[in-house]
Amino acid sequence: MEASPVYKSFSRDKTIEELLYNTSLWKSEFDFIQIESAFIKRLIKAYPFSATIPNMYERLQLFILELDNFEKEKNTIAEKIKIYDHKIENPEIHSLESGDFYLPEDEKLAEEVFMYLIHYKNLKIQIFEYMHGLIK
Amino acid sequence: MDIKLFFSFSIYLYCIKQLIPFKMKTKMKKDWLGREKSTDELHHDYKLWVSEINFIKDEIRFLEHLLSENYIDFLAAGLHKKIEASVKQISVEKNIGTTLQELINKQEKTLAELIKTQNVSSNKNYLESHKKIEIEVNNYLEKYKDLKQQIFKVVEDVMKKKEQKKLAGTDKIPKLIDK
Numbered sequence: 001m002e003a004s005p006v007y008k009s010f011s012r013d014k015t016i017e018e019l020l021y022n023t024s025l026w027k028s029e030f031d032f033i034q035i036e037s038a039f040i041k042r043l044i045k046a047y048p049f050s051a052t053i054p055n056m057y058e059r060l061q062l063f064i065l066e067l068d069n070f071e072k073e074k075n076t077i078a079e080k081i082k083i084y085d086h087k088i089e090n091p092e093i094h095s096l097e098s099g100d101f102y103l104p105e106d107e108k109l110a111e112e113v114f115m116y117l118i119h120y121k122n123l124k125i126q127i128f129e130y131m132h133g134l135i136k
Numbered sequence: 137m138d139i140k141l142f143f144s145f146s147i148y149l150y151c152i153k154q155l156i157p158f159k160m161k162t163k164m165k166k167d168w169l170g171r172e173k174s175t176d177e178l179h180h181d182y183k184l185w186v187s188e189i190n191f192i193k194d195e196i197r198f199l200e201h202l203l204s205e206n207y208i209d210f211l212a213a214g215l216h217k218k219i220e221a222s223v224k225q226i227s228v229e230k231n232i233g234t235t236l237q238e239l240i241n242k243q244e245k246t247l248a249e250l251i252k253t254q255n256v257s258s259n260k261n262y263l264e265s266h267k268k269i270e271i272e273v274n275n276y277l278e279k280y281k282d283l284k285q286q287i288f289k290v291v292e293d294v295m296k297k298k299e300q301k302k303l304a305g306t307d308k309i310p311k312l313i314d315k
Contacts, residue, residue, distance in 0.1 A: 005187045010177050032281055039288040046295045121191055128198035135201060 007114045049134045
């Protein structure tokens with residue numbers, strides 16, 4: 001597996017349209033993860049693995065547990081995005097700022113979403129690599 | 137100051153003030169859509185795209201393996217056409233991924249050359265092709281997500297049919313015990 005990319009901030013001002021566009025991308029990414037992780041869990045639970053690898057059942061259960069934890073974390077971040085979205089849609093903020101603006105909150109949230117996606121993808125690859133060996 | 141001139145000047149200032157929000161609004165949109173990226177940002181884009189495509193390659197390897205297994209005895213489940221279409225589509229996506237990767241590598245080499253000659257921001261062709269690749273990568277990622285959803289659906293259909301078969305088999309157990 002290759003090294004995961006790191007989050008890099010270019011600390012530039014963003015317009016409200018761009019901020020809103022970014023949050024819409026994050027929300028759509030999370031919606032897809034919801035569908036995908038449900039599928040992976042069903043696959044782990046329903047697949048008739050015939051291999052007899054030591055601790056296989058425990059390992060699969062741990063994957064399910066990790067996916068559940070990721071789901072909880074996703075919901076927490078999704079809630080933050082919702083609050084943030086509401087904030088940038090608020091007309092009072094538009095009048096406070098003169099033109100383009102930069103919100104440290106946006107950077108913080110962007111990094112949180114980025115790191116979440118990287119960790120989620122790494123977990124997915126671990127699960128797939130493990131299951132690949134079991135499916136004969 | 138002449139009173140007439142003073143009023144004209146005040147009216148002029150008032151008009152300018154009224155125009156500022158409109159000017160800013162235009163600038164906001166223009167800056168975002170047509171914004172030129174720094175060389176660091178351009179280079180970072182390549183890294184992210186390559187990482188994304190490599191990740192998809194790993195995932196595709198698993199999905200191909202999953203769809204080619206005996207478990208998916210799709211002929212019996214009547215899902216043959218659907219699975220065949222998904223397998224074909226996977227192969228198409230894999231090829232597009234490789235082409236995109238080659239394109240990105242080439243573009244990255246061009247960036248390195250332009251940095252050496254300090255011509256990045258003045259080379260409009262290069263910046264245009266960067267934007268085009270960005271659009272291509274985004275389209276590719278979206279299409280791949282659609283394909284995955286199709287595959288999830290097919291595999292779930294197979295799982296459901298398997299479960300139904302299993303349940304049908306368990307119905308016979310009491311009868312066998314009675315015998």
